[in-house]
Amino acid sequence: MSKKLLMKGTHVIGEAAVRAGCRFYAGYPITPQNELTEYMSETMAALGDGTFIQAESELAAINMVIGAAMTGSRAMTSSSSPGISLKQEGISFLAAQELPAVVVNTMRGGPGLGNIAPSQGDYFQATRGGGHGDYRTIVLAPHSVQELSDLTTKAFEYADRYRTPVIILADGMMGQMLEPVEFADPVDLNKLPPKNWKLDGARGRASRFIRSLLLDPAMEEELNWKLVRKYQTITREIVQSETYLTEDADLVVMAYGTAARIAKGAVKRVRSLGLKVGLLRPITLWPFPERAVVEVSRSVKDFLVFEMNTGQMVEDVKLSLEGRSDVHFYGRPGGTVSTPDEIAKVISSLYHRQNIKEGQNV
């Protein structure tokens, strides 16, 4: 581990990526994540063996990443919501061609051009594949600057291990926040497992090709099933969540990223008032921590999902619970950031309402 440093979220992603062995970065300016692109331009130049390209478009950036990934290099691009929409073509190709890459989305208010304030409007886009075709991407949702670093390290590991694109789903708040952080030691690129699929010239071996066009429907079907089997493995192996004060809780709040950060503050507040409330925070949004939700539901009747959107993850919570518990939702879209006080009021209002209802039932 490095010594403890005080750093901005966007810079932390860049530093963690370089330490994870990222040697190719292509990006295009968009707020609120320009500091990451700027950090990569300086850091890649200082590395000697690193490549930085300011691309002419988001499309070009993701396609440059496809090319770099084909050579077996650890590659990354980053953007914010409207730019991520443009990258979806390339993300679909990365998934189909089974290429590892890391894509950072520092979400902002939308739809359309929206604004540059923190938002969580891209949950569906990230967790449902986002581009065309039947695929998923691993989606990691950090809720602190330290986690931005830790999950960036993991993103590169997962991308290589499963040969699939990994999305780091942050938001403007995470990106702009200054917090202490400790970094993992730099990866020794020579010690990584060999990539026996990469393109580096057919010297002393048969030529290779990496494609996604499969005109024969039987072959395309087999690719789709192969991806499904891979996604099942990923779901078994990497799903991750955090529980906070859920053991004795009557009500559990579910939130991720910045919303989870706010919700944690709110839970602390209502706990000090004697309300038995906990927090369940998905860290992997895909795969979704279904089992953790079901586990918590054994002793909890009410879930409150809080998101910085009009209700997206709430659907995954309902799908996980399959009617086992009641699911309530509170959301603020468009780049509005709730305070812990606001969420504490929502929690206590719901808490008391549900208690009254239970009292009537007795």
Next chain:
Amino acid sequence: MYKKVFQRPKYLKNAVFHYCPGCGHSIIHRLVAEIFEELDIGEKAIGVPPAGCAVLAYNYLDVDMGEAPHGRAAAVATGIKRMLPDRIVFSYQGDGDIAAIGTAETIHAANRGENITVIFVNNGVYGMTGGQMAPTTVSGQSSTTTPGGRNIPRDGFPIDLSQMLAIANGSAYIERTSVTSPKNIRQTKRALTKAFKTQMDGLGFSLVEILSPCPTNWKLSSIDSCKWIEDVVTKTYPLKVIKDIGGKDDDLASMPADE
């Protein structure tokens, strides 16, 4: 005793081309394979095929290849070349791919001076999708979306991408050739050889635009297709060296001269 006078080039797979009779792709594939052998770069070559008729180029060219999304070959090739600067990286693209949906990627790769080679096969139609108007369809030319012929006020002008790329400071060598006759095929091979040498010398972006027949979609015989290129298409797209910053052709002097 027999003497072998003709054989499949080393870097062409033993496969039957899927291309239509009279199509130029088979000729161009063979030229590329011959050049890989002659320049001894087949083991260093990494190709990027397009979306289009030549998407299956990896079924024929026996070198590493990675497929790009439609139009994005220059960006994918950029990523490959930047990570492996000592390899020979090329894209193989049609006119719809490179001059419509991929215009931005191509112009900016040229302008950055990416040290890659682009093989631009111009047949004036979207072949794989059934013969719609391409950005390069010449004025008056019929296609499935220009049934009365390309009408400039409605459909716009045919684009001269090679000329546009020549303006970019990062482009080093750009030539337009055709494959309509043995003479033109030899010139195409010279141009492609020079393009790959441009990359080997690290001079920057090189591109050969090859006017190529599409008898199926043009609804002409193979011979009439070649005649159409020579009589009509070359009026819009004249065969010539469009840009050459290197200039020295010494190595090419040893190649067979035109008859």
